[in-house]
Amino acid sequence: MSNQNIENFRKLISDDRSGWMEKARQRKENRVWTKRSFQIAVLILREIRRQKPINGMTQKMLAEKLNVSAQYINKVVKGKENLTLETIAKIEEVLGITLMEIPTEESSVNVPYEASASADTVDKRKAVNVNCRIIELKSDYTKPTGTNG
Structure with a gap:
C-alpha cells in the first residue's frame, strides 16, 4: 500500500524547475521601478473609474485610444509593466491627468x-x-x- 502511495506521489512531481528563486531575484532587482509602476497603475485605475460615468471610459477604451492591446493595459494597471516616458505621456494625454511631474x-x-x-x-x-x-x-x-x- 505504501509503495502505491509513493508511486502516486512521484507521478505528481514535475521534473521541471519552477524558477521561483530567479523570479524572486528579479522582483528584488526591479523593486524600485515596480513600486513606481504600481503607484501609476493606481492613479490610472482611479481616473478610469472617475471618468466612466462621464464619458464611459474603460480599460478597453483606453487601449483603443492608445492604439495598444487590452492585454497591455491590463499589465499596466496591474503595475507589472516598465513604462516608457512615451507611454506615460500618451496615457496622461488621453486621460487628461498628470502621472509624473518633473x-x-x-x-x-x-x-x-x-x-x-x-x-x-x-x-x-x-x-x-x-x-x-x-x-x-x-x-x-x-x-x-x-x-x-
Missing part, C-alpha cells in the same frame, strides 16, 4: 536654516516660492465656529 527650480526650494535668517543671502525668487508653499500649507486651516464650552 520638479523644476521654481517648484521645489530648499533654503538652509542659516540662509533663511539673513534676507541678503536668500534669492528673492526662492523666498517667494517658500512663501507660496507656506500659504498653501495654511490654506487648509478652517476657523472654529461656536463657543468654547
Whole structure:
C-alpha cells in the first residue's frame, strides 16, 4: 500500500524547475521601478473609474485610444509593466491627468536654516516660492465656529 502511495506521489512531481528563486531575484532587482509602476497603475485605475460615468471610459477604451492591446493595459494597471516616458505621456494625454511631474527650480526650494535668517543671502525668487508653499500649507486651516464650552 505504501509503495502505491509513493508511486502516486512521484507521478505528481514535475521534473521541471519552477524558477521561483530567479523570479524572486528579479522582483528584488526591479523593486524600485515596480513600486513606481504600481503607484501609476493606481492613479490610472482611479481616473478610469472617475471618468466612466462621464464619458464611459474603460480599460478597453483606453487601449483603443492608445492604439495598444487590452492585454497591455491590463499589465499596466496591474503595475507589472516598465513604462516608457512615451507611454506615460500618451496615457496622461488621453486621460487628461498628470502621472509624473518633473520638479523644476521654481517648484521645489530648499533654503538652509542659516540662509533663511539673513534676507541678503536668500534669492528673492526662492523666498517667494517658500512663501507660496507656506500659504498653501495654511490654506487648509478652517476657523472654529461656536463657543468654547
